[in-house]
Amino acid sequence: MHFESRPLTALGLAFGLWAAAAPALAQAPAEAPVDDQDVADILDALTHDAPAPQAAPIRPQGAQSMNPDLSFILDGSLAGFSRTPDQRGGHDPSKNGFNLQQLELSVRSVVDPFWRFDGNLVFSQYGVEVEEAYATTTALPHDLQLRAGQFLTRFGRLNPTHPHAWEFVDQPLVLGKFFGGEGNRGLGTELSWLSPLPWYLEVVGSATEAGGASTARSFFGGQDLGVQGPLDLQYTGAIKQFFPLSDAWSLSWGLSGATGPNSSGRSNRSDIYGTDLYLKYRPATSGDPTVIGLTCEALARRRQVPGAVLGDMGGYASAFWKFDPSWAVAARYESVTGTANDPLDPEWTGGRQRASANLTYWPSEFTRIRLQGSADVRRWVSEPTYAAMLAFETVIGAHGAHAF
Amino acid sequence: MRNWITGLLFGGLVALTPLAAEAKVKVVTSLPTLAAIAREVGGDDVEVTSLANPNQDAHFVDARPNLALALNKADLLVVVGLELETGWLPTLLTGSRNGRIQPGGNGYLDASTLVPLKQIPQQKIDRGMGDIHPGGNPHYLTDPRNGGRVAVGIANKLASLDPANAAAFKRRANALKAGADALAGSQSKRFADLQVIERHVVTYHNSWIYFLDWLNLIAIGTIEPKPGISPDPGHVAWLLGHMRKVHADVIMQEAYYPTRIGSLLASKAPATLVVLPGGADFAKGQTYLDYVKELADKTYAAIVKDTGR
Numbered sequence: 001m002h003f004e005s006r007p008l009t010a011l012g013l014a015f016g017l018w019a020a021a022a023p024a025l026a027q028a029p030a031e032a033p034v035d036d037q038d039v040a041d042i043l044d045a046l047t048h049d050a051p052a053p054q055a056a057p058i059r060p061q062g063a064q065s066m067n068p069d070l071s072f073i074l075d076g077s078l079a080g081f082s083r084t085p086d087q088r089g090g091h092d093p094s095k096n097g098f099n100l101q102q103l104e105l106s107v108r109s110v111v112d113p114f115w116r117f118d119g120n121l122v123f124s125q126y127g128v129e130v131e132e133a134y135a136t137t138t139a140l141p142h143d144l145q146l147r148a149g150q151f152l153t154r155f156g157r158l159n160p161t162h163p164h165a166w167e168f169v170d171q172p173l174v175l176g177k178f179f180g181g182e183g184n185r186g187l188g189t190e191l192s193w194l195s196p197l198p199w200y201l202e203v204v205g206s207a208t209e210a211g212g213a214s215t216a217r218s219f220f221g222g223q224d225l226g227v228q229g230p231l232d233l234q235y236t237g238a239i240k241q242f243f244p245l246s247d248a249w250s251l252s253w254g255l256s257g258a259t260g261p262n263s264s265g266r267s268n269r270s271d272i273y274g275t276d277l278y279l280k281y282r283p284a285t286s287g288d289p290t291v292i293g294l295t296c297e298a299l300a301r302r303r304q305v306p307g308a309v310l311g312d313m314g315g316y317a318s319a320f321w322k323f324d325p326s327w328a329v330a331a332r333y334e335s336v337t338g339t340a341n342d343p344l345d346p347e348w349t350g351g352r353q354r355a356s357a358n359l360t361y362w363p364s365e366f367t368r369i370r371l372q373g374s375a376d377v378r379r380w381v382s383e384p385t386y387a388a389m390l391a392f393e394t395v396i397g398a399h400g401a402h403a404f
Numbered sequence: 405m406r407n408w409i410t411g412l413l414f415g416g417l418v419a420l421t422p423l424a425a426e427a428k429v430k431v432v433t434s435l436p437t438l439a440a441i442a443r444e445v446g447g448d449d450v451e452v453t454s455l456a457n458p459n460q461d462a463h464f465v466d467a468r469p470n471l472a473l474a475l476n477k478a479d480l481l482v483v484v485g486l487e488l489e490t491g492w493l494p495t496l497l498t499g500s501r502n503g504r505i506q507p508g509g510n511g512y513l514d515a516s517t518l519v520p521l522k523q524i525p526q527q528k529i530d531r532g533m534g535d536i537h538p539g540g541n542p543h544y545l546t547d548p549r550n551g552g553r554v555a556v557g558i559a560n561k562l563a564s565l566d567p568a569n570a571a572a573f574k575r576r577a578n579a580l581k582a583g584a585d586a587l588a589g590s591q592s593k594r595f596a597d598l599q600v601i602e603r604h605v606v607t608y609h610n611s612w613i614y615f616l617d618w619l620n621l622i623a624i625g626t627i628e629p630k631p632g633i634s635p636d637p638g639h640v641a642w643l644l645g646h647m648r649k650v651h652a653d654v655i656m657q658e659a660y661y662p663t664r665i666g667s668l669l670a671s672k673a674p675a676t677l678v679v680l681p682g683g684a685d686f687a688k689g690q691t692y693l694d695y696v697k698e699l700a701d702k703t704y705a706a707i708v709k710d711t712g713r
Contacts (some may be wrong), residue, residue: 194472286659
């Protein structure tokens with residue numbers, strides 16, 4: 001029998017070897033210590049005896065799947081507030097206790113030689129929203145690029161990004177107040193152009209639906225009056241410039257504007273203007289983990305309402321300092337004005353300021369734990385609101401690269 | 405006033421329009437080592453730009469928008485592949501609006517398709533094993549024979565983009581390949597004199613496998629417990645004990661990794677810490693062969709440091 005003869009042969013071989021080696025062992029000193037050299041030689045012999053790697057074909061995994069890149073990002077937090085909070089971001093921790101901020105499913109792939117597709121579906125505990133789903137051209141002539149579908153408009157620095165890319169656990173107040181908890185986005189198309197200037201200058205223009213309480217606040221928002229002409233869409237324009245000041249220092253500067261109808265009456269319009277500056281220091285010298293980022297973003301809004309024009313503004317300034325490959329601290333100051341008789345925020349009649357501080361720890365590049373504290377002063381509320389948040393984020397799958 | 409502005413704009417656009425006479429092939433590479441190879445193959449017939457510099461960890465390059473600008477004008481993009489650049493290049497590539505250099509385009513060259521790869525995972529992998537590259541270990545340019553293969557591949561690609569200079573590209577690539585193979589032979593002959601125990605090395609990241617196999621050196625451990633995971637005390641203590649037990653003279657690491665743990669281990673084991681460049685110093689004109697020779701020379705010098713050879 002084949003199965004039995006093999007062990008028997010091996011046993012016989014082992015016995016033979018032992019018998020042959022026995023005289024030699026007997027002559028050796030009784031308890032010869034195994035010295036370092038022996039261990040090294042044994043290890044070395046083992047290493048060299050390891051089976052040679054098979055003559056590997058150059059690319060054995062050539063038959064890759066055509067599946068898109070998938071990733072899941074979970075953001076959850078434990079939060080506590082000293083009084084009822086007024087968080088403005090749709091994915092902010094907004095109640096005492098545990099908060100599921102979001103579970104994002106990101107699906108990306110090249111479609112064909114002319115398009116790529118990016119989709120971000122966001123799950124809450126009770127439902128799913130199509131946060132973004134758009135196709136982008138990759139090969140239009142004249143340095144043009146078209147996006148079509150549902151996307152975050154490229155107004156300012158933070159609006160086009162996802163919570164996963166933010167330094168802070170919550171959304172800046174001004175973005176929540178002007179655009180809504182989900183940030184300004186909508187169904188539409190966008191055309192952008194990379195100028196032939198010697199520095200990076202990109203011009204972006206988009207037309208999107210003006211409805212959506214949490215995505216087009218200030219415009220039609222929750223009360224969509226419908227599209228009866230081209231002026232019933234939201235138009236967004238932006239100029240993005242980037243200056244590599246040195247190998248270590250970078251500066252980006254954006255100017256943005258959005259205009260669209262609001263629902264306070266036929267042909268009443270809202271305009272929002274913004275500017276954003278981002279200064280980054282990341283030394284290109286070896287082994288230095290330092291990253292310093294300074295971000296400033298300011299927005300001003302003007303709305304026509306029956307019998308009046310409302311104006312308000314707001315902004316934030318933040319500083320981020322990564323001082324270790326796994327640790328960073330950040331601080332942010334925000335200020336947003338209010339107006340009387342605001343139909344969207346009737347209680348927000350005066351200034352509101354919030355200061356936040358944040359400590360981040362990355363156990364690996366795929367998880368992040370953040371502790372954030374803030375003090376929120378609303379003029380129309382007698383006492384400041386203090387908040388503490390411990391947030392956890394984890395990413396699985398092939399999450400693509402982030403923009404600068 | 406309006407005329408003045410129009411004139412300025414028009415003048416500016418004219419000044420920026422590239423002159424047709426200088427239609428050199430524009431090559432962009434992800435890493436400086438590839439740039440050094442491309443420059444040698446392309447000679448004066450190409451213009452070469454590297455997105456990353458040798459001080460940067462190729463896994464974590466900043467996707468600065470000016471890099472998209474370089475990609476926008478590129479005729480050929482050469483990448484290491486194997487998902488080494490996956491954290492930063494795709495965004496830039498989309499932003500470049502350049503259809504020629506998108507994956508699958510005629511101007512896209514994944515250099516990993518040109519070399520025999522090592523450490524291709526044969527089992528199902530997950531991130532619990534650290535940052536494993538599913539296609540194989542991407543640090544293949546530390547073996548000059550691979551650099552020679554890549555040179556030939558770049559020459560073939562350049563020849564298809566600029567047939568007029570095809571012969572020159574191939575001649576330069578073959579010269580580089582011959583030089584690389586000669587260097588591989590002479591260095592491996594030099595390392596062959598080393599005692600077995602002198603061949604033991606510790607590396608920071610699992611990025612030297614091609615280099616070690618070329619020179620018949622043996623990795624006995626890495627400072628990272630798993631690829632891409634920062635060292636923890638338990639692992640470092642184990643590694644120190646292991647180094648003392650099996651003996652390792654040399655700790656090798658790229659300059660972009662922190663040297664604190666390497667220095668500590670070097671002083672305690674004891675061993676010599678060799679900090680090596682993360683890539684060819686393309687900006688300063690270093691050639692690929694000079695870079696690889698520097699890697700081998702510094703490593704050899706550290707190994708024989710205390711032996712008086």
